[in-house]
Amino acid sequence: MKYLYLMLIYCCLQLDVFARVPPVQGYVLVGSSGDPLRDVTVSTCDGNLLAVTDDEGSFRLLIDGRDTLCLQFKLLGFETEQIKVRLPLEERLRINMQERISALEEVEVSTGYQTVPKERATGSFEFVDEKLFNRQISPDVISRLDGIAPSVLFDRRGGATQSFQIRGLSTITSAISRPLIVVDNFPYEGDINNINPNNIASVTLLKDAAAASIWGAAAGNGVLVITTKKGGFNRALNFSFNANTTMIEKPNLFYQPQVNSATFIETERFLFEQGYYNGTIGNTSTWPVLTPVVELLDKSRNGLVDQELLETELTKLGGYDVRNDLSNHLYRTGINQQYSLSTSGGSERFNFMLFGGYDKIQETAVGDQNSRYSFRSQNNFRPTTNLEIQAGVTYTANSSINNSLGTIRLGPSGTLYPYAQLLDNEGRHALIEQNYRRAYVDTAGTGKLLDWYYRPLDEMYLADNTTKLQDVVLNFGTKYNIIKDFTAELKYQYERQITVNNQLYDEKSFYTRDLINRFTQVNGLDVERPIPLGGILDKTNTDLRAHALRGQLAYQYNLENKHELSLLMGGEIRDTRRSLDGNRYFGYDGDLLTTQRVNYTIRYPIYDNLAPPMLIFTNERFSQQDDRFISLYFNGSYTFISRYTLSASLRRDASNVFGVATNNKWKPLWSAGAAWQLSEEPFYHWDAVPALKLRLTYGYSGNVNNAVAALTTIAYQSAPSNLSQLPNALIQNPPNPSLRWEQVGQVNAALDFTIKNNRVAGSLDYFKKYASDLLTAVPVDPTVGYNNVTMNSAALNTEGLDLMVNTINFEGVFQWQTQLMYSFNKTVVKDYLLEVRNPSSHVGNGGSLIPIVGKSAYNVVSYRFMGLDRENGDPVFLVNGQPSTNYGEMAQSIIMDDLVFHGSALPQHFGALRNTFTYKNWSLSANITFRMDYFFRRNTVNYGTYFDGEPAHTDFYEKWQQPGDESFTHVPAMIYPNDSSRDQFYTHGDIIAERGDHIRLQDVNLSYQFRSLAKLNSLQLQLYARNLPIIWRANKQALDPDFLEFGAPLNISLGLQMNF
C-alpha cells in the first residue's frame, strides 16, 4: 500500500515538473450528446502520438517552439477529426466527434508479438472485447468463451468442461491438442485457472496460418491471446469495482432414469435363486462384500431368518432410494463469489494499473471449495519520448479443499446398491459395507483390531485434502525508439508456480483403519502393527519454473499512406521446468507434527491371509520435465495505397526433443498472405456493399510432442520394483531417428464486407487444413519387441467455414443489435497406417480416432440391430450380411458393411445467434447456441453391470418377456446366465445412438446502467442466467447431449460493476 501512495505522489509530481511552457489544452465531446469522450488518441497529423483524453474528455499537450500545429483525434467508432491550430492558444480547444454507425469491428488485435489493426491484416483473427467477455460470468477464462467466439468448439465428449478446439482437431495425440494460450506476450505455462477473468481486456483468436504461424511449432491447434488490462498515459485516476455471485444448481442425480429399489431387489432375489452369489458367499478367504439383500436371503436359506421377516425387511428396503440421501447430504447449491477492485491512471511519463481480486467457490459437492486471491500490478514508465520501460507482477494464491466423498463404492469395484441409507433410523451416520462382507467385519479380530466399519458420512468430515497453489509472474520490458522508424524491444518473463497437495487420511478414516488392520498380526494376546496408529499423510509438491526472453526489432515506414511497410524480427528463448516430488508419512500427528517410521522392505503377512504378504506402499515419487525452445521469427507486411496488402512470416523453432541431433530440431515454418480492399478501387461502384475486402493466406504451423524420442530411451520408474525392491526402468521407445514435428498447413480465403450503410458487417472465411506427419502408432512386426512404434505417419484433413455477421437493426433510444456466428468444420482421416484387423473394433462412441481413410475422424460406430428374436428375445445383429445371434463369434465375423457409421461425435455445424436490446438504461442480451450434425450414445440396459450391482436403466421395464413383445420393444430379454458379449452388442447397437443436434438458450444477460450517479462514473447491475432450457433437440429421450450425466446445471448470477 505504501508503495501505491509513493507511486501516486510520484505521478502527481511528474505532471507539474514538466509544465514549464503553457500547455495546449482542450476537451473532446460526443457530437450528438455533448458528453465528454474518453480514450480519444490525440496525435499530430503525421501520426506521432501525443496524448489520450481522460474521463472528462480533456487532454493537455506540451508543445514548444512551434507556431502551428496539426492535430488528429481518433477513436474507434467515431469519425476521425483533424484541426490546425495557431500557437500559443487563447483558450481551451473544443472538439466534437461524430459517431460512426457501423456494425464493423474496428479493433487492433494482438498476436502476442505485436498489435495490428484488423482491417490491415491478411490473416483471420477473432476479437472478443472486454464488454463481450464480461457479458458471461464465470470464475475462469475459458468457459466465458463458450458461445461467443466463432470457430471455437467446446468438446464435451466424456463430460469435459474446459476442452476446446479452434477450427477442429489438428493432431491425434490428445495431450497436445489444446490451442496455445498466450497471456500478453508469452505462452502461459501455469494453470490457466490462475487467471482472473475480471482483469482481462480482450481475447484474440488466431485462426489461420498468417495469424498463428508467428507462433510456429506450437500454433498447430490455433492460438488464444489473452490481453490483460493496462494503464494508459495521461489518464485520470480511475477505480473500478466488480462483484458478482453465481448460484449453481446441484446435480440432478435423478437425471439418468434407473429402475426402482424394489425392482433391483427383485432381480437380486432372482439371481440369488439362480446361485449367482454362491461363489461370493462361499469365498471365505477374501470375504468379498455382499449386499444386505443377499445377506438376508442367505440367512433365510440357512434358516436364520423366517419367511415373514424376510418379506417385511425386503419390502422396507425396497422403499428406499439412496439418491435422496446422496442429494441431501453430498450435494448442495454451488455458490461462486467474485470481488475485484482495480485502479489505473497515468501521467505523461508514467502509468500504472493495480488489480486485486478475491474469488470464492463453493462447489456443488459438499466438502469441495476453492478460494483465489489475485493481485496484479503493471507499470509503464516513459523517461524520454523514445524509451518506454514496463514492469509488472502477478500473484495468485489459490487454495482448494477437496473433501467430497465422490462416488460411494462397496470396494474397489462394487457399485452402491440403490436401497442404501446414509443415515440409520436413529439419524446416525449409517454403515455401508466396504471391501469385506459385513458378517466378517462383525467378528474379525475379536476386539484386537481397529473398528473396521465404513460410515460414508463420517468419512466426509474426516477427509482433509487440500491443495495450495501460489503463482508469481514477473515481467519486464523495454521499448526503445532507436531512430525514426526503428524500435527495439526486449521482454523477459519469469513464472514460478508452487503447488502443495496434502492428503491426510485421518487416523479415524476408513482408509487408515483398513490399512492398519490389514497389516495387523494377532498372536494370542500380542497385537503387532507394522503400520503405526495415527494418520497417513500423502504430500505432493509440484514446482513449475519458466523463463522466457525475447528480443525484437520493428520497423515501421509510412510514405503518405502510399507505401506502408511494417517489419518485425526477433528471437526468443523459453525454458520450462516442471518437477514433482511426493512422499507418504505414517503415524502422522497433526498436533505434534510427528510421524513414525515403517519398514518398507519387509513383506508382511496380511491379516487372516486376506491377501498374500505385502510390502508397505511408500508412495514415493519424483519427476522432472524440461521443455526448452529457441525460436527466431520474422514478420512483414506491405500495403500499397491502402488497397493491396502482402504479408509474410517465417519462423524457425528448435526444442530439446530428446535424442534428435540439434540440427534436425530446427524446423522452419512460414506463411504468406494477401489482402485486397476491393471497395477502394476506382472502378468499384457497388453501393449496396460499401466495403468489400478479400483475403487469402497460406502457411504452416506445427505441434510439438516432447514425449517422443529418437533414440532408445528408458524411463526410470520412481518406485522400486515390486518384488525385489530394485531400481528399474522401462524401455520407453525403440530408436526412431526420423522423428519430426507435426505439421499443419492451412489455406484460408475470406471475404469481409459491410452492407446497408454499414448497418450490416460480416466476414466469411473458408479454410482447409492439412495436418500431416502426425505422430501415431504404426504397426511393425511384433517380433521386433513392439506391436507398433510411434512415428510421423498419419494425416488429417479439415475443411470448414466460419461466418460472422453483425447487424444494427435499430438505432436510437431503443437499440437492437444482432450477432450471428456459424461455423462448419469436418475432419477426415487422410492417412493412417495402423490398420485395424477386426472391423468390430471400430465400434465405439467417437472417443478415439477411427482410422479409416476418408471417414470422419471421430465417428460414432454401431452394430446394425435387426430386431429381437421372436423365440427368445435375443437381439439380432447383422453379421456378414446375415442376421445372427451368435455373439461369441460375432465380433470376429463382422465385416465393414455390417457396421453403421452414424457420423461425427463432434458437432460439425455450430454457432450462435445473439440479440441485444437496449432501451434507455436497460439492456437485454440473449444468446441462442446451436450444435448440429453429431451423434452420441445414450444409456440403456446392460444386464452384465446390472447383475454386478449397478442399477439398470429404466429401459429394463420395456424388456422382451414373451413372444410378440418384439413388435413393440427392442430391449432384449433378461437371460441367466448373462452373456456379456450380448450386452456389448446391444449397448452398441445403432438404435442406442442418437443425434446430438440441439438448439439451446445458452444464456441471458439483463443489465441496468446508472449514469452519472453522484460521484460514480458508472454503475451497472447485471442479472445473468446460464444453461437455460434446450429449445429444440433431435433426440426423443429428452437428453441433453452435452451434459449426459446430470443435465446442464442452471447458473444464475447477480453482478455489480462500478467505476469511480
Next chain:
Amino acid sequence: MKKLFSIYIIATVLIMSACSKYLEMKPDQSIAVPTKLKDLQAILDYELYNIRGYPAGGDMGADYYYMDDNDLEARNVDARGIYQYAPIAYRDIDWTDSYKRIFYANVVLDEVDGVLLEELNETHRQAVKGAALFQRGWNFLHLAQLFASAYDPNTADGEMGVVLRLNSDINERSERAPLYESFAQITRDLGAAAALLPAENITPTRPSKASAYAALARTYLYMGDFEQAKNYADSCLDIRSTLIDYSTLDSMRANPFELFNEEVLLHNILVANGSMLSPNLAKVDTVLYQLYSEHDLRKVNFYTRQTDGSYAFKGNYSGDVNSSLLFSGLALDEVYLIKAESAVRLGLLDDAAATLSSFAKSRYRLGYVPEFNFSDATLALQTVLNERQKELAFRGGIRWADLKRLNLSPTTAKTLKRTVNGEIVELEPNDRRYNLLIPVEVIRQSGIQQNLRD
C-alpha cells in the same frame, strides 16, 4: 534492408551454434539413453515385463485341469479355442511378450560392452551380460517349445524353429531359423550365461548360475540329450539342493508356500487369458488328483476342496493367493526330477532311485515315504514321470513341453481329451495343433511361415 537480413542470418547461425548445448537437456529427468551399466541392470529389473507375462498358451491346453462348460462359455474365443484344441486359436501375447523380453535382453547385449561402469566393476558387467544372455535363451526356449514341433535330433535340421533375433535393430527382417539352429542358440545363450553369472544372485527375480544350469537341464531334457541334462542338473544341485520339507508347511493356509520360497531358483509368472487358470475356474483333473496317495503331503498343500466337490490348486510357488498367475520359473524340485529321469533314461537306475528317494523324503508324511528300488527300466520311467506329473502340475511352462517330448515315443504318448458341452474333443500325439499359431500380424508384417495345420 540488406544489412538487416544479414544481421538476421548471422544471428541465426550464432544462436544455433550457441544453443546446441541448451537443447541437449533431457525433456524428462526419468528418461535416459542407456549409457551406464546401472541403466542396463535397471532394464533387466523391470519386473512387469521381465518377470511377469511368461507364455501360458501351453498351460491353457494342458491336461492337469478342466473347466465347467458355463465357465468356459464366458471366456473369449481364443481362450476357449486353446482349451479345446481348436485348429485356429491364437495366443499372440505369448509370442509378442516373449520377443519383448528378447528385445530388452538385446538392448542390454548391444550396449553392455561399451557402457560406463561408474561405481560398479567388471564382475557386475559380466553378471549383467550373463543375465541378458539368460533372458534371451530362456525366452527362445519357451517360444521353441510352444511354436515349433517337438525336438527330434534326427529331424531337427529340417523343422522350422523360431525367429532368432540377436540384436535390438527393429529394422532387421524376421526369419524362422531351423529347429536345430534354434536350440543351438538356446544352449549357446544359456551356456554363456552360466559362465558369466554369479553362483547365486541377490534375488530370485535375477538369474544365477544355478538357474542357468537348471534351464540348461530343462532344455537338454526336452532335446532328449539326457547326459547333458543330468550333468547340468548335477551342476545345479552342487550349488543348491535343499528342498522344503512339506511336513513343516501349514496346509491350512490359503497358500502354504511363500514368495521366494527356498526351492525357487528363478521367479517368473505367467498370465493366461481371462483368468483361465484361476483356482475358481481351473478344476484339478480328477485322474491327476487320484494319483496322489493318501500320505502324499502335496495333496493337502497343493489342493483345496471346493464347495461343488471339485478341487482347486492353491500351492502356487509364486506365493500368491487365489491367483491365476501361476509360477512359471525354475525351482529345485524340477531339477531333482530332471536328474532322476535322465538317470533312468541313461540306465542308471540306482542313481535314479537315490535321487527320487532324497526328493520324496520332503514330499511324503514321515513313515510313508515310498521305497524306490528299480529293476525294470520301463517301470522306473513310469514312476519318475508320475512323480514329475504330480510335482509339476500347475507349474507354468512344463507340462505342455513334457507332453510334446513324451509323445515322440509311443510308450509315453498320450491322447488328450476334453469334454465340452457333452462332446469329447481329442488331441492325438504329435498333432500339429501342439504348435501354436504365430500371430497373424507377425505373418503379415514379416512374411515368415505360419505353422501348418492338417
